[in-house]
Amino acid sequence: MRDAYVVGAGQTDFGSFPDESYRSLFATAVDRTLASADGLGRGDVDEAVVGTLGVGGRQLGLSGPAVTEFAGLSVPTTRVENACAASGYAVRNAVQAVKSGMADVVLAGGYEVMTDASGDATKYWLGVSGETEWERLTGTTFAGTYAQMARAYLDEYDDATVEDLSRAAVKNHANASENPHAQLRFECSLDDATDAATVADPLTLYHCCPTTDGAAAVLVVSEDVAEDHDDLDAARVAGVGAASDRVGLFERDTYTAIPASERAAESAYEMADRGPEDVDFAEVHDCFAIAELLAYEDLGFCERGEAPHLLREGVTNRDGDLPVNVSGGLKAKGHPIGATGAGQLVELWKQLTGHAGDRQLDGPEVGLAHNVGGSGGAAVVTILEGDTEREGKR
């Protein structure tokens, strides 16, 4: 199969935007994406794939065309729903379309508006991606399910502590402070994070991502298109892997790993002919602090139970050997559910093509994005490589 490239990427700021609609946010992401893809315009796009959960209950049917037509993209549009992994999967679908030869230029993105609902409505929507017929009927929302995972993790690994969860939050807040698109651009201390109000024991407020409005998109093209447009800043899609699992945590064999993440990563590494040791930086799905620790282990960045050590030793800091969530992650960049996966790929593309501004890493070549739906009912892992032959054109 032919190669696919990401040749443009854009996102709105992530945050709370009472003056924007889900359509206007998506249109802004499309504009910025196309503007970043020198030489390609709306007329070149063959197809669009849009991820959204539909938080708030707005346009649940035809939620793809509702935004692409508004954004001036009158192309076949498919909406993808895989909870928080919606647009990670949208990008995967775009890659499949391009690699199969059915399309040459596909826009893949996502959007969500979460901050215009009442507190009660928000709690309703935050639970809809958990297992709704059994798990939710114990009176839990999402924070509760991840708290159960955190509790099990702290129980299984004696030296893991609540402070280790806080370390992920502290790091991601520090990173977000350098990202102009991030929602929570303030630093926090280890004590701030550990001593904050409990949301679901042992998770505190600082261990939980915020609710966020935002949209993000990337442009995926065939190698022919990439070759025809020398000016494009291209990152090759080296590998993409996806996996599903039981939606309810109680239905799985382990509470201290996300098996779908492991399997998605295996597929992506195999396709890319790479291993975790080749990854220069990663954007991982840290909806709750425990999720970042599990991601390190599921993605093979360390052995089981070793994630706290990566955090304590600063390995995943921006200046560490394996920077993780340089964007601020879901924790501090924000988590507009349907836009999150695409937003991770925006960060990968920017870092690999030298567009990351003040937070630019030093010449990374391989980036990995890890996007999880629910508590692990779906996961998608995407590996992008900078195109070293094009380096001079950055």
Place this chain on the structure above:
Amino acid sequence: MRVAGVGAYVPRFRLSADAVADALGQFHARGVEAVAVPDADEDALTMAAEAGERALGAAGLAPESVDALHLASTTLPYEEEAGTGRLRSLLGLDEDTESAQFTGSTDAGGAALAAGLERDAPTLVVASDAVRGVDDEAFGHAAGAGAAAVVLDRDGPGRVTARGSQTTTNPGTRFRERGSAQTTGLGVTSYDRQALRETLAGAVDGLDTAGVDAAALQAPDGDLPYRVAGALGLDTETVAAGSVVERVGDAGAASALLGLADALRDGAQRVLLATYGSGAASHAFRVAAEREIPVRATVTGDRALSFAAARRRRGDFDSGTPDGGGASVSVPSYRRTLAARHRLVAGRCRSCGALRFPPEGACGDCGATDGYEDAPLRTRGTVETSTTISQGGAPPEFAPQQARSGEYASAIVAFESRGERGGAVSVPVQVVLAGEDAPGIGDEVVSVPRVLYDQEGVRRYGAKALPADSRRR
């Protein structure tokens, strides 16, 4: 028909007379020291299920062997709808169980028992009530809660040696208007006493009350039973031996039956049981234990509540389920899974034998879609992981429960199969807390029937759990 076993359940919470007097500046329920208060997720049906399960356990009767179910209550969650339908499922009785519902009068417990004695196959009689009244009347101050159940069969150790009944015409002593949750009455003291006295005396007339060890009389408060004792040929010690009202309050249709359970457990051999409902009607029974009648009764409380905490549990201080939407489990799809929800019935894969909960969909072990054999789980399980859902953290459909009862835990619990093949399966379950810490990993919990939530006017029941050391005997 004979008495094979007796069960009783009273909620753990108590509101003391002193606490009410402190809050309201008055307390008019004579002889009542404390009243039982149901938790926010308890109602007449969950209490009936608790009492029924205890009675069946005491009698050693399997639920599927029950031929008839008689349910008595004045405070069922619906004015119209057969509560026996839910209770049958909560208890695991077969669908071919004949059922009858007795309501509209606190005499219903006696009426249900009298009807049960006319049957010729195992019958479970359950009386359950959670009484309410306004806060400036004795009815409100006395309002308690509880449930009692009697298993009748052909060869139980207890025999009803005599019985009687009476129907008089005494309107206005106690009533609840259509649509109201509050029991009230005219409060004509001498008239009220006379109504009780003449109706009870008529029912008891002809029963040999001499030689009874205890008299379990309808007890709207802790004073009236003693006021009528003389007319029934009873002394005050005998009445006291069959009384729980001072500890439980007015338990409505369950009142006298709770006294029976308590007296039998204390070793009484011959008990006079007399129920009464305003209007007025009464049923009386002379129960003799020819051998020891097995009793499983949970009557004592272990948590004192302030007046505010008690009223909070009753829902007086919250606005109910907020807008925003609840977990959408349609009633038809809910009904399809009742065995799992009400009684923790898991499934054993027909292909590989692995346990699965809920027993539907492809097997988690072998992937087969051959379906499942019923695999009932034990009521005691071990916590695999849990978290505390703090105030404000509940999804909308659980917000009223949290506003009323406070923190609870959401847990995953491993329950073992009851069958010989053994094995355990993970079940998501809410752990009800009453000030305890959430159970830790490895701690034991015990499943209990509770209300999950109301949606579109329809109440959902399901298994929750209590920390094992909070389970009262």
